[in-house]
Each structure stands twice: as structure tokens, then as C-alpha cells.
Amino acid sequence: MDEPKILLSLEGIVKEFSSVRVLDRVSFNIREGEIMGLIGENGAGKSTLMKILSGIYQKTEGTIRMDGQLTNIPDYITAKRLGIGIVPQEFNLINYLTVFENIFLGNEIHKGLLLDKSKMREQAKAQLEILKMPLDVNKYISELSVAEKQMVEIAKAMILDTRVLIFDEPTTTLTPVEVRTLFSLMRKLKEKKVTMLFVSHKLQEVMNICDRVTVLRDGKLVSVDEVANLDANILAKKMVGRDFSQVFPPKKDRRAEEYVLEVENLSSGNMVKDVSFSLHRGEILGFAGLVGSGRTETMEAVMGLRKLESGEIRIKGKPVRIRNAKDAVSHGLGYISEDRQGKGIVMNYDIIKNISLISLKDKYMKGFLIDKKAETAASDHYIDEFNIVAASAKSELRFFSGGNQQKVYLARWMDTDPEILILDEPTRGIDINAKREIYEFIHRLSEARISCIIISSEMEEIIGMCNRAYVMREGKIASCLNEDQITEENIVFNATGIKKGVEKDG
Ligand SMILES: Nc1ncnc2c1ncn2[C@@H]1O[C@H](COP(=O)(O)OP(=O)(O)O)[C@@H](O)[C@H]1O
Ligand SMILES: [Mg+2]
Incomplete structure (x- = not known):
């Protein structure tokens, strides 16, 4: 030959x-x-x-x-x-x-x-x-x-x-x-x-x-x-x-009795229909379901990004009105959108400007001037904490891998000192190492008594990370699964209404 x-x-x-x-x-x-x-x-x-x-x-x-x-x-x-x-x-x-x-x-x-x-x-x-x-x-x-x-x-x-x-x-x-x-x-x-x-x-x-x-x-x-x-x-x-199994840190239940967020009978458009759920302090709560089941819209409604037709939102037991993202931030809510590049980071801003985007007014203004020193110091801290790989804090985000972009996006929200962090498809399009780092980070948040909601279409992620999980179907909550009930079979069944194996004969 x-x-x-x-x-x-x-x-x-x-x-x-x-x-x-x-x-x-x-x-x-x-x-x-x-x-x-x-x-x-x-x-x-x-x-x-x-x-x-x-x-x-x-x-x-x-x-x-x-x-x-x-x-x-x-x-x-x-x-x-x-x-x-x-x-x-x-x-x-x-x-x-x-x-x-x-x-x-x-x-x-x-x-x-x-x-x-x-x-x-x-x-x-x-x-x-x-x-x-x-x-x-x-x-x-x-x-x-x-x-x-x-x-x-x-x-x-x-x-x-x-x-x-x-x-x-x-x-x-x-x-x-x-x-x-x-x-x-x-x-x-x-x-x-x-x-x-x-x-x-x-x-x-x-x-x-x-x-x-x-x-x-x-x-x-x-x-x-x-x-x-x-x-x-x-x-x-x-x-x-x-091996894939090493990706998720061991699960722990750090939930406190107390609720930090309660949502009752929330309706908005035809994607959010009479949705009720609750979130404990320190909990890692999942939202599973098919793409288009209303999970993102529900969270956008909570964050004041969508008009509510009805419903009540309580933060730490008190009813609140959230009309826009600013209100949400003032109540300690943070939201990592699934549309990282469209609604999240600014591609031609550097790390510093991306991180201080929301917190700038509250944290980094000295009179009419930006306190550049404090702003840069904060960025350096996050670059270190999140292990962001970049030539410097002045590198523009468009040169970054998906994983590094996501870390910067997370850092921005951490800089608002949230008590509740909602993460919509937090690991989509990022490499396995960055995924693992983000999972570890979510665990650290829960350790620090910050509550997290993870919306994910990857069942592995819901199963590997969450203490409880709501499954949505066609704009409604189909069920709430606790600990051992969070299985692939239960998620698929509640997300689709179809029992596994039933749709095919033989
Ligand atoms: N123009 C650039 N400037 C700085 N870093 C870059 C540039 N292009 C790619 N990188 C970096 O090089 C690494 C490899 O990127 P890339 O080749 O796009 O990976 P892949 O195609 O395998 O996903 C990433 O960390 C990315 O951020
Ligand atoms: Mg590529």
C-alpha cells in the first residue's frame, strides 16, 4: 500500500x-x-x-x-x-x-x-x-x-x-x-x-x-x-x-426554613399562567422544562422585565412591587440572562466596564467622577475569584471564550450584592472546565446563604445541582420535585406529559 x-x-x-x-x-x-x-x-x-x-x-x-x-x-x-x-x-x-x-x-x-x-x-x-x-x-x-x-x-x-x-x-x-x-x-x-x-x-x-x-x-x-x-x-x-461524573460538586442541603422569595398566581402574557413557587434561603432551586415552557418569561416577570397581569411577589415575607430591573436590584435580586451576548455582557467593553455596569452609581461614583481605582480593584478581585483568563482587566469581552464571558457576567451581578441570584442556562456554550467552576461557585453562594434559581434545559445540571426543582410545561408549573424525586424520568414526564417509553411501542 x-x-x-x-x-x-x-x-x-x-x-x-x-x-x-x-x-x-x-x-x-x-x-x-x-x-x-x-x-x-x-x-x-x-x-x-x-x-x-x-x-x-x-x-x-x-x-x-x-x-x-x-x-x-x-x-x-x-x-x-x-x-x-x-x-x-x-x-x-x-x-x-x-x-x-x-x-x-x-x-x-x-x-x-x-x-x-x-x-x-x-x-x-x-x-x-x-x-x-x-x-x-x-x-x-x-x-x-x-x-x-x-x-x-x-x-x-x-x-x-x-x-x-x-x-x-x-x-x-x-x-x-x-x-x-x-x-x-x-x-x-x-x-x-x-x-x-x-x-x-x-x-x-x-x-x-x-x-x-x-x-x-x-x-x-x-x-x-x-x-x-x-x-x-x-x-x-x-x-x-x-470523566463526566466529576463535574458536579457533591450535593449538600443548605436550605434554611425561611423563604426569601414567594411568588403567587403570577400571570403574564400567554407564557406565564398562574405560576406559584417559593425559594428558601440558601437553596439551589431548579426550573426544568422544555425550551419555550415559560421558565425564562416567569423569571423576567419576577425581575420586572415583563408586565404582570396578576400575582403577588413577596421578598422575605413582605409583598413588593417590582416594576423594572432597578426595583429588582434594590430588593436583592440578580438575573443572569440566557442571552449572554444579547442581553448580558457588552462585547466591546473591557472587563472593568462590564463588571461595574449596574453597580457603578451606587459604588464607584465620587461626586460626578468615577472612582477608577476602586472600580479596577473590584475587577481585579473578581478576575481572581472567578479565575477569569485575560491579558488584563482592560481586555475587551469580544476576545473571550464563552466561559470567560460568563464569569464576567456573573461578576457583574455579584457586584450588586444579591441575596437571590437567578441563573438562566448558566453554562450554555461554555467549556467543561468553566462549567465546573460555575457549579462550584453556585455551591459557594449557597454556603454564603445566597439563594439560587437555576433554569436549565440540561437535565444533568438540574439533577446534579438542585435541592428542589419545579418543572414547567406550557406556561404552568407541572410539578415540584424534592431531592430524590429529581430524576430524568420525573422531569421528562412532567415536562412533556409523556411517560418515558410510552411514545414508542416495543
Ligand atoms: N483575537 C484574540 N485575542 C485574544 N484572545 C483570543 C483571540 N482569539 C481567541 N482568543 C482566545 O484563545 C482561546 C482559544 O480560542 P478559540 O481558538 O476561539 O477556541 P475554539 O475555537 O476551540 O473554541 C480562547 O481562550 C480565546 O479567548
Ligand atoms: Mg471556535
Whole structure:
């Protein structure tokens, strides 16, 4: 049998962002014509490595060889000339330009001093036909669906003679049908001898489409294996470096008799119907249910972010009126929204400004001036307490991993000194290590007699963390489960009304 030909070889790749090392001496080879999976938790360094290969970032150290030759990839255009194209995780398309203009962005065809639009239009059309993509080249990007935008990115990456095509988490925003279309396209490209790198953190997908898989963890290479020699369990272990069972700290019941929050007959719109619940001091209380069952809306109503039609809210036994978030904060309520990037952190603010966003007026004003020293000291304290990985307190949040963003968001609310913290999907989209840290943090809160409500669609999380759990269904409380009653079966049954196993016969 012939030795497979090595197309790309990475040796000792290091990447540092202001002296924080995010890739640490990564070395592996990519064979001509293979689909190589690249898998790892959020923040493992996958995108960074792919950006280095496609000329978007520059490596700090290490060498790249292509066809055995030392190769420099100083920018994106050079990468394309070398035959390396990328379909990035965040699309890079210009909304007010057409499909064909985007496909040729940075590689425009000229006729004298002018753009040769008709030639570009023609070639873009031909390219889309080769890829069997049903897209009108004259449409504007703003008119396209996510899957269509991805098609444009693929066509754009393929427009020069592409030998290596990188897909960075291409399936995250696609429906199952669209994923299948993408995979069949990848198989067709493989027949045409295109080498592909497929970045994902979904094990099943990688097992499905790839020939080999490289695992990255914390910026380091863990392994390179043939898919045939792997199963999802082995892969999961390599990815997180430990068993899943160690994720949750041991459960403790630190509930006091006393209630800090009582909600009675709350109704708001058609998502919150006659909801009643209560929260003990020091309790970790779960809210389980399907997406869309009204959990978020219930908490938004409690926080004064939604109009109430009826209901009473009592804090430490006293009825209160909460008309807006400010009222909620003054009653000791804090709320970590599930929409971290939309309703939470400010991406182009640094850590300091993100943390003091709510507490600024109460804590950091000296007359008309901000007490920068106190504000910075507070940030430094939280960076330390939450183990936030950042070059400095002045780093902007957009450069952070999901886990670090979430920690900053938590720090902001801690800075308001809450007695009740409501966390909506607190660990969504963050890596396993940050998850564990957040779970430990919630335990520390309960130790400090602060009460927590966790809304989660991950049953594991409710089961692993909570003393009690309400299950919501269609805007109503379906049941309240206590300690040992918090099981997968009970949650599923109450969330759906369907007994497990009953929906399928046999
Ligand atoms: N431009 C940047 N500036 C600073 N840090 C960055 C930048 N890009 C990525 N990082 C950091 O590098 C680490 C790896 O990120 P990334 O490569 O995006 O991970 P993955 O794609 O595996 O989820 C993260 O901690 C992230 O915050
Ligand atoms: Mg990524």
C-alpha cells in the first residue's frame, strides 16, 4: 500500500495573544484528500489554529509545510493563492453586496481599471453550479438564510483552485436537513480530491464525516486517530480529559426554613399562567422544562422585565412591587440572562466596564467622577475569584471564550450584592472546565446563604445541582420535585406529559 501523501504539516505551532498562550506547540500532519476532524471543547484553540492556516492570524512560533516546502501564510489572500480556503465560524460577508460580489471579495476580477462584473457574475454562477448550490448570484446577502450564507462562504472559499477547505463549526446554526446537505457536499468535494478540515465539538458528526480526528485540549495536541479506531466515549474522554461524573460538586442541603422569595398566581402574557413557587434561603432551586415552557418569561416577570397581569411577589415575607430591573436590584435580586451576548455582557467593553455596569452609581461614583481605582480593584478581585483568563482587566469581552464571558457576567451581578441570584442556562456554550467552576461557585453562594434559581434545559445540571426543582410545561408549573424525586424520568414526564417509553411501542 502507498504511504499517504502529506499535504500540510504543522510543527510546534504556538500562538500567544498578549502573552496568553492559547496554542502550545501543536504538531500534526494532514494527508492529501482526507477529511481531518478537529475536535475540542470551547476555547481549546481550534478556531485560532484554523485562522493561522488561513492567514487570518499569525503564529507566534512554529513552522508550516505544504507539499514538504516551508510555507509562509502572512494573510488571507496568500492562503487562498496557496489553495487554502476557510468557511469561518462567524461569517464574513457584506450584507449590502450581492452573492457574486461577496464570492469575489478580495479577489475581484478587473477589466482595465474597472471591475469586470459580468465575468465575476458568470464565474460565480459556474462555481455555484459545480457545487450544486441553488442560489441566485444577484441576490443580496441580507436576503439570504443562514444556510445560504454558508453556501456563499463555501463558494467564496472555493473560488480559486482550492486544495484545502477548512470548515469551522459549520453545523452549529444549521437544521438537520441542512447538515445532511452539507455532508453530501463534503463527500462530493472529497471525490474531487479536496482536502478538508472539519472543526466541531460534536462527536457524532466527526465520527460520521471524518477519516481521522485530531483532539485539542487547552491549546495542546492530545491525539490524532483514525476514526475507525475510535468511539464516542473514548473521544469524549480525550476531549475533556476526565470523566463526566466529576463535574458536579457533591450535593449538600443548605436550605434554611425561611423563604426569601414567594411568588403567587403570577400571570403574564400567554407564557406565564398562574405560576406559584417559593425559594428558601440558601437553596439551589431548579426550573426544568422544555425550551419555550415559560421558565425564562416567569423569571423576567419576577425581575420586572415583563408586565404582570396578576400575582403577588413577596421578598422575605413582605409583598413588593417590582416594576423594572432597578426595583429588582434594590430588593436583592440578580438575573443572569440566557442571552449572554444579547442581553448580558457588552462585547466591546473591557472587563472593568462590564463588571461595574449596574453597580457603578451606587459604588464607584465620587461626586460626578468615577472612582477608577476602586472600580479596577473590584475587577481585579473578581478576575481572581472567578479565575477569569485575560491579558488584563482592560481586555475587551469580544476576545473571550464563552466561559470567560460568563464569569464576567456573573461578576457583574455579584457586584450588586444579591441575596437571590437567578441563573438562566448558566453554562450554555461554555467549556467543561468553566462549567465546573460555575457549579462550584453556585455551591459557594449557597454556603454564603445566597439563594439560587437555576433554569436549565440540561437535565444533568438540574439533577446534579438542585435541592428542589419545579418543572414547567406550557406556561404552568407541572410539578415540584424534592431531592430524590429529581430524576430524568420525573422531569421528562412532567415536562412533556409523556411517560418515558410510552411514545414508542416495543
Ligand atoms: N483575537 C484574540 N485575542 C485574544 N484572545 C483570543 C483571540 N482569539 C481567541 N482568543 C482566545 O484563545 C482561546 C482559544 O480560542 P478559540 O481558538 O476561539 O477556541 P475554539 O475555537 O476551540 O473554541 C480562547 O481562550 C480565546 O479567548
Ligand atoms: Mg471556535
